[in-house]
Amino acid sequence: MNRLWCVFFSVAAILAVVFFAIGPSMGWWFPGAAASPLGQQIDDLFYLILAITGVTFIGVHLALGYILWKFGAVPGKKSHYQHGSHLLEVVWSIVPAGILLFIALYQMDVWAAYRMKSRFDQEALSNPVAEVTARQFEWRIRYPAPGKVLQDTPQSDDLYTVNDLHTPAGKPVVIKLRSDDVLHSFFLPHLRVKQDAVPGLVIPVWFEANEPKVYDLVCAELCGWGHYKMRGQLTAQTQGDFDAYLEQLKQSQNDDGYREAAAE
């Protein structure tokens, strides 16, 4: 009976890791494949950490199983008390510390690409595609007029929409993220982009959608009772379609309602 537990503890770890490993292909793991180059790098980091912790997990459980098997199940044998081993303490402090240090250094490049303005695509940073203002419970979007650069304050020819953010696909774009009221979080799950919107701050966020497609945009910070309905979408388009979209937005926003037929 006791031996059964030894096998159980050894196999449980292996089973757990197997499930994690086949997870991605079964669609259990991420919300679909990463839809942006940076997203792929972030996923790779996840898998690296999964591999390291997976190997450790299996090793620890195999050791546990072995020790239970070897020492736990001999009737009549007396336990031997040991105060501790200095060498062992040092080893199991230094090895994990080394692993942590490795991860900390290894991920810095991705982190910098994601967060540091100096590593942003400078052209996209100097010409943000839109300002996205989160408010309870929707995303209000302000585009500069076609051919103009987004200003910090609203301009008379700005274009406005709500909940449907259009951007060009296939190149890095920057949005300026703000909040009107409380903390929100701008989350594009397929692009692996998540950034808190903080009242009083204007935060540049960059992302690059691989292909023209509609992606989910959700709020990832519990922002009040209507948090669940704060759903939007990112419509990544070809540059031509995006320009046409802005043009059409401009037409409808400047509509004065005057129709030739109505004037008769």
Added chain:
Amino acid sequence: MRSSSLSLSLCGLTLLLAGCGQPPEPKFSLNAKTAALTPAAQQLVSEALVENFGTPNNLVAWQELPIDYGKGSPTAAEAHRQADGWRLKEGRDLYMVHCLHCHGVAGDGNGTTARFLNPRPRDYRQGKYKFKSTAGGNRPTHDDLMRILEEGIAGTYMPSFALLGKDQLGLLVDYVRWLSMRGEIEEGLAIELAQVGLKTADLERTVREQRTEDKSVTLDTVRDELLAEVKASWSDTVAEKAKDVVDFWNEANNAENLVMPVAKRVVADAESIARGRALYLSKENKCSDCHGPAGRGDGPQTEQFSAIDGASPARNYDEPGLRDAWGNIIMPRNLTRGVYRFGRRPLDIYRRVHQGINGTPMPGFGKTLKDEQIWDIVNYVLSIPYQDGTAPAPEGVAGGETVPETASR
């Protein structure tokens, strides 16, 4: 040991089951005007409503109303779409998910989250809507309500529901129109019965008066007498009220009621903006009385005491401020912020100036101003957020501020 842990887990199980009981059945709340009636009269109104509209869980598709309830199709994939009235039911289900918690089951603008909101959610039951393309007090068109759902109302808690898609939004619009018609018919019937003298307070007074002459009079005799009179023609009364309401809603689709400019927008150059500003500040139009000389929504009228609508004897609210038709304090729009509730298209601002805003003190200028003048005002209003509010007033406008006729207290 074993028995104590058993009783403990039994306790936990009981608590768990008690917490997961059936939610209370949703109910259409009574209009305050109905609630003021004597119970027998309330019942009369309730019965008429249940007969023609049903209850939230058991809707009735009344064919008198101009609403597409959805014709059942035997080949429909979803079972519930095979029966007639499926659009109403689907609309209700969507309403319960997305709208109910602010606008309430009956559309009374009094859902559970409503009390945290300012401005308050709309009470649909008067058929009174602020944001629409139709003239004066007309009902909104189907498209107007669609637009509200798609765009949300900037500057309020009404968010955009654009991602639900046109089909679902169409169902919601029809359900809201249906709730609105239901509310209007209820209110009409309640007013009818109140006029006969069936309000609890009126009835008690009548009985007191009559008893000074005839001691045999009781509340029951007076009430039954009045009720008998009403009941004789009750079905006609209900049909009449319904017809009135249906006419109102049909009238909204009458092309003549759609507000459209007859003149093209004047080019928004400095001259037009200056003309618009002069009109805005003029003693005739008095825009600045409410919206303030600089457009900050802080005009002198915001500090006046408004009269309580329909109060007799006439009296004012204790708190100063402009009031809307629902009795809430309402601030004139701060035009420097560039937030426009029903859209920022020139057409939208034109309609606000031309027709005013239904249910608020904002008057319409369509009768007194020419289209070109309205466009000047529109151009000025749209320029306010982007210009220096401290610039001197145009010539001929003394001080740039009109003085209200009644000095504030």
